[in-house]
Amino acid sequence: MTTLLLAAGDNPLGHVLDRDSALSIEGTRLTLSMISLVVGALVCITVLMMAARRIKTGPSSEGNARFVTKGRIAQVIEVIVLGLRDQMLVPVMGERLAKAWLPLLLSLFFFILTLNLFGLVPFADLQEMLHVMMGQHDQAAHDMAHTQPAAVFFGGTATASLSVTLGLAVISFCAIWWQSFRDLGVKGTIEHLCGGHDLVHGSIGLWAVIPIIFVVEIGGMFIKPAALAIRLLANMVAGHTLMAVLFSFGAGVLKAGGPTWAAGSITLVAGIFAVLITFLELFVAFLQAFIFMFLTAVFISLMAHEDHGHEEHAHDQGHGGHDHGGSGHAVPSPAH
Amino acid sequence: MFLFAADASNPMSVQILPLATAVVVALVTVIVLSLFVWPTIAKGLDERNEKILGEIKAAEDARANAKAAQEEFERKLVQAQQDADAMIKEARAQAQKAADDLRARSEAELAELKKRANAEMDAARRQAVAELEAHAAELAVSVASKILGRAIDAKDQKALVEQSIKEFASTGR
Structure with a gap:
């Protein structure tokens, strides 16, 4: 255990970030996040x-x-x-859109939630501990210190990997633009990128802003899903890192040559705080899954009707929530 | 912004293989759930919703029916009370009439009885007076015979009787 604590004290992020597992396929080492994705999907x-x-x-x-x-x-x-469905998606998207996108949105929510909750269970640490108890502690400590856990087959938080959150954001991206092309058509989508139908067919004097809006919209095409990915990643990494840092205090004392009782006391106090933070992490796991799903729904609903183009710009420029006149659904600002 | 590299120690590094795995696994999950889970759950929830709405409607209908029945009952109750009041009033009137009839009949009978009794009393009185007159005549004849010491004939007797009667009548009245 002391060895493990020492190893943990080296780099708290080593317990949080994605790393290679003990499994490989045709020489390609699988990462823990990949295995967690598959296991999470099966469990979900x-x-x-x-x-x-x-x-x-x-x-x-x-x-x-x-x-x-x-x-x-x-x-x-x-x-x-x-x-x-009834309190969030239908009021935001309307009956038609909610019915069409409910399977995707709910699947995303529960899949992300499962992955987030998996991160709260220290599967990887348990395997490392088991490895140490089986007499291979020196190798385990060495592996942990270099973030190369030879004995870990599964564990970690998949959503604490940018690769995974970006992959999920790609699906959101595709859904958003699929909705845009399906509802607005190619011409309507281009008009939307240029500021909406009213602006494109409006006064010639306003055409000067169209290139600016076009650049902003093109940027928004990628920034919105990227923001989804980074938000999820940051929230999951932050909480887990905090817990890893808390547990590293005791190891730090041991590493500095402090007495074992001091390290034990600090670890005990840190453990109490870690339990409290775990409850917060549990809340964050639900919250982030919800935010990812909900913002995807908001972005999809923004692409629903052609006559919303103008309002979207006001929305994107920080005017907060507005009412979608046609459908009568209040869409909260996604810029949080 | 993102670092496409195999440097796992960098939180911002992106690896193609996990990214592709995430896309594929998430898509498969979405497809499987969309085919086998969400339709079932949505159907169950909708059926329950319809059931609850149906039950609420049935309860509201039953409540409306009960309210109508209660109003009908109350209306009939008021009607019955009015009928009962009318019947009681009528019964009282009939009883009063019967009592009045009975009293009138009793009074009539009583008057008849009184009248009859008076008549009987008059008849009895007259008879008594006649008997007394007859008896007094006989008594007078007998006394007169004894006083005269002889028998008086029918002519004398008649004269005496008439005289006695006259005297008796003059003294008795």
């Missing part, structure tokens, strides 16, 4: 399938009880789905 699909079976209406022989969801996890999932 399995849990949601079980929940769906319990939420589904039962046979008529059960009477009114057939409408009751059985099982607490299924009930929690049902409450989340209902809340997201």
Whole structure:
């Protein structure tokens, strides 16, 4: 354990950032985030399938009880789905868009949530500890110090990897522009990039701003999903780093030649704080999954109607929430 | 902004393989969930929603029916009270009439009885007076016979009787 603590004291980020696992395919070393993605997807699909079976209406022989969801996890999932659909997505996107994009948005939410929650469980550290207890502590300490955990097959927070969050943002990007081309068409999309129909077909004097708006919109095309990726990454890395730093205090004392009791005391206090921060992390896991999903929904809804082009610019320039006249849905500002 | 490299120690580094894995896995997850999970959940939630709305509507209908039935009941209750009041009033009137009839009939009978009794009393009185007159005549004849010491014939007897009666009548009245 002392060795582990010493190793942990070297670089707290070593426990947070993505690293290679012990698995490889045809000589290519798989990263922990890749394995977490696959495991997370399997767990997410399995849990949601079980929940769906319990939420589904039962046979008529059960009477009114057939409408009751059985099982607490299924009930929690049902409450989340209902809340997201009826309280968040439908008011923001409208019935038509919400119905069309609900599967993607809910899938993104639950997938990201699963990955975030996986990050709260120290699977990788447990495997390293097991490795040490099996007598290979020297190698483990060496590996950890160099962020090369030879014995770790699975663990870590996949969403604490920019590669993963960018991958998710790519899907959001595609969804946003798919909606744009589907609803506005190519001409409408180009008009949207140029400031909207009113501006393009408006006064010639205003055409001077079209190139500026075009550049801003093109930049926004990429900045919006990139912001989604970085926001998710930063939030997940920050919390985990804080916890790793807390635990590194004890190791730092040992490394500096301090007494074991001092290191133990500090580690105990740090552990108490870590427990508190874990609750915060739990909240952040839900919050960030929601924000990623919700902002994707907002960006999609901004591409829904041609006559919203003008309002979007006001929106993008920091005028906050506005009402989409056609659909009558208030869209909150995504620039948070 | 992003560093496309294999430097895992840099939080801003992007590796193609994990990125591609994330895209593929996320897409597969979305597709699987969209095909097998969300339709089932949406159907279950919608059916429950319809059931709840149906139950609420049925409850509202039942409530409206109950309210209508209550109003009908109250209306009938008021009607029944009015009918009962009318019946009681009528019964009282009939009872009063019967009592009046009975009293009138009793009074009539009583008057008849009184009249009859008076007549009987008059008849009895007259009979008594006649008997007394007859008896007094006989008594007078007998006394007169004894005083005269002889039998008086029918002519004398008649004269005496008439005289006695006259005297009796003059003294008795």
